[in-house]
Amino acid sequence: MASWLKKRRLPMAVLRIATLQGLVMQSLAPQEHMKQSAYFARKQTKYAKRQKTREVLVKCRELRADAIRNAATKKLDSRILGIVSRDIVAAEAHYHRSCYRFYTRRETSQQKGAVSADDKEDEDIYEAAVSPSYSELFHYIRMELFGTPRVLMMTDVTSRLVASMKSFGVDQVQDSTKKHLRQRIEKEFGRFLHIIQDHNGKLLIYPDSLTVQELVRENQSLKKQLKTLSRGDAQELQTKAAKQLRADIKTKAKDINQSWPPEIRVCQT
Known part of the structure; x- marks a missing residue:
């Protein structure tokens, strides 16, 4: 041989x-x-x-x-x-x-290892964004929800978390992060914050400091607004709706550090 x-x-x-x-x-x-x-x-x-x-x-x-x-x-x-x-x-x-x-x-x-190496940077960015995003959300709840007790939709709270994470460079927020939001909120605030479902199954969040008297006043105010809107003409309703939308947009834009009206160059990008 x-x-x-x-x-x-x-x-x-x-x-x-x-x-x-x-x-x-x-x-x-x-x-x-x-x-x-x-x-x-x-x-x-x-x-x-x-x-x-x-x-x-x-x-x-x-x-x-x-x-x-x-x-x-x-x-x-x-x-x-x-x-x-x-x-x-x-x-x-x-x-x-x-x-x-x-x-x-x-x-x-080897190919799987290469893909993991390419994705590692995105994973690091995501992990780094989670903690400060939750911190911003919890700060908002303490300052706004406890400062001015009211009822919020959980979808609004989720949207705020998503916007915060995107500001830290995250392109797509994972469904698991949204799914565990309620657990994180309950763990952070405990009995001082309550989460319930409305008649349609949507989650509502409100602070323990919200009193029955405040709920009664809010309910009465909403009834008056609804009655006024139901009696108004179409033009008046459109004007009021536009003003309300503008006010909401300005509030949202302020929360996420964006100006309103937006600059032309921002709209073009």
């Missing part, structure tokens, strides 16, 4: 890579010795992982030969490409099943 290898003058690098990759292949050996020796392995015996039994050699088949060839091509592995350049099926090449799985799956694992 040594003399045959010497005559063929095979580079030692090829022998080493075949051994390292675990490909026990016989495609470069003479046909009469194909089924007797594993010329590319320093030892032909390999034991299965965590077992005392030897792992048998299996004959290369067409589909698996393609998989090995494709894996070598993706890796730009010139040494393995040199080995598989011949028809390894016709040459009755053999290998261990575990070696085949390792070599053909390695490219997939």
